[in-house]
Structures are given as C-alpha cells and as structure tokens.
Amino acid sequence: MYKKLLSAGVALALGAGYTLTAFSQGKPETLVKQRQAVMTLHWKYFGPLVAMERGRAPYDAAVAARNAGYLETLGKMPWTDFDPSTKNAKSPALPAIFTEPAKFKQAQEQYLGEIAKLVTVSKTGDEASVKAQIGAVNKSCGNCHDNFREPF
Amino acid sequence: MYKKLLSAGVALALGAGYTLTAFSQGKPETLVKQRQAVMTLHWKYFGPLVAMERGRAPYDAAVAARNAGYLETLGKMPWTDFDPSTKNAKSPALPAIFTEPAKFKQAQEQYLGEIAKLVTVSKTGDEASVKAQIGAVNKSCGNCHDNFREPF
Numbered sequence A, B: 001m002y003k004k005l006l007s008a009g010v011a012l013a014l015g016a017g018y019t020l021t022a023f024s025q026g027k028p029e030t031l032v033k034q035r036q037a038v039m040t041l042h043w044k045y046f047g048p049l050v051a052m053e054r055g056r057a058p059y060d061a062a063v064a065a066r067n068a069g070y071l072e073t074l075g076k077m078p079w080t081d082f083d084p085s086t087k088n089a090k091s092p093a094l095p096a097i098f099t100e101p102a103k104f105k106q107a108q109e110q111y112l113g114e115i116a117k118l119v120t121v122s123k124t125g126d127e128a129s130v131k132a133q134i135g136a137v138n139k140s141c142g143n144c145h146d147n148f149r150e151p152f
Helices: A002-013 A028-053 A061-074 A101-124 A127-148 B002-013 B028-053 B061-074 B101-124 B127-148
Strands: none
Touching (some): B061 B127, B101 B127
C-alpha cells in the first residue's frame, strides 16, 4: 500500500501543470515549504554555533566542524524555491526577492562565501577564528533577512 | 534589530528547562518540526529520482549523483529528533519508535546503507544500476514507514 501511495504522491508532485523533468518544480506552497524546511534545519545547526560564539554553550570544535559541513550542504538547497511562482504564496519573504533579483543573488553569494570560510576555519579547530567566522556568517544571515524577509 | 531578535531567538531556543550545551535539544514541537523538515527535503531530492526510475522523467546522471549526495547528508539529521520527549507531540510517528528502539535503529541503518550504496552507484552514472538502487532506497523508506509511521 505504501508503494501505491508513494506512486500517487509522485504523480501528484509531478502532476498536471508542471513540466515533467528531473528538475520539476512543485506547487508554490510546496516550494515555500521546502525553502522553510532549509531555514528550520539551518537554525538547528547554526543556533548551537551562535550559542558557542556568545559563550552560552561550551566551545566544541567537532560540533562546529560537523555543523559547518551540514550548513554548506543546506546552503545549496533553498534558492531555486524562491521561484517567481511563489510571489503570492503565504510567507514572510519580501517582494524585493523578485523585484531586485541581482541584489538577492548577491546576498546569497555573500552568505555562501561566509559559510565556505566557516567550513575552512572550522577544520583548524581554532576557537577564536571559528567564533569570529560564526559572527561573520550571522551578519550575512542578517543582511539578507533585513532586506528580503519580513521582520521576525 | 535583527541582531537583538536573533539573540532573543537563541535565548528562547536554549532557554529555561533545557541543558545549555552545544547539543541542546529543543521543545518537542521543535524536534518534530526539524525531523519533518528533513522528510520534506528528502522528498524534494528523492522524488525526482523515483520519477526517473519509473520513466516519468528522463534519466539525468548528474542530478542523480547530486541528489544522492544531498540525501546522504540529510540522512544524518533526523534521528536524534525522534527523542522520547516527542512521544506525545502531534505527528504521524508511531509509538513503536519508542517501544521498539532496536528495531527502529535497524530500520534507520538499513535505509542509510541503501543511501550509501546509491551514492557509490550514482558516481558511476550507470543508468540501470542507479535505477535499481533508487528502487532499493525506496523499499527501505517504505519498510521504516510501514512500521513506524501512520499510513499516508
């Protein structure tokens, strides 16, 4: 039964109104759900790093390195889900995402650059450098959110 | 302002009632949200592979390899969120997760083993082998869901 339902799920996901390719986009609500799932997991793995940076949790080099790696993979996931088809879907995303795509792209690249640096630095395990880079990532999160997301 | 709110967010996430370590668990609802976020993203990247396997989308070796890598990382994320504290939280997870932990662990390991094989096979790009392994992963998803998740 699981098989049949899964089959129906795929049929639905790739169903009427969407081009049937391996890159198929889903319904706007699905895209919003997917990009929000990335944000949920980003926070799961970035929150503990901010806690370390601020001295609210003990510094743990292994967790920092592991989480940095997870964040790097997660960082590849949300962007295509900010599709123009989601412009009117319920979400805290601001219209600037679609009216200023170059600026949005730049904010993404800045964020991903800081995450890449965090991955590199976290491999050294050096506490001060790792904490400084956690701060830099945090700033790039804020930079994008300030311009492209409704205030929390 | 973003900074202040983020700070408040961290304080909340790591707040009263939870041990303040880098491994801090959140509230049961947060854990459920996090593990469901993994399932959402699993489906985002596994759905297109099932579509390829069933001939509903053209085979794309690069997408198969990329998605397999994403699934491998995602596969590391949900398990600690099946914490006993979530036993009574609203979710389709079945009590067997907590009453039969060894069986649940075995199902996880079977799934992760099939994902690891998919990563290896997808690097060869061989269509028939990749498709067969997509089917094997799917079976292991179903095996775990059949025993530990309410029917869809």
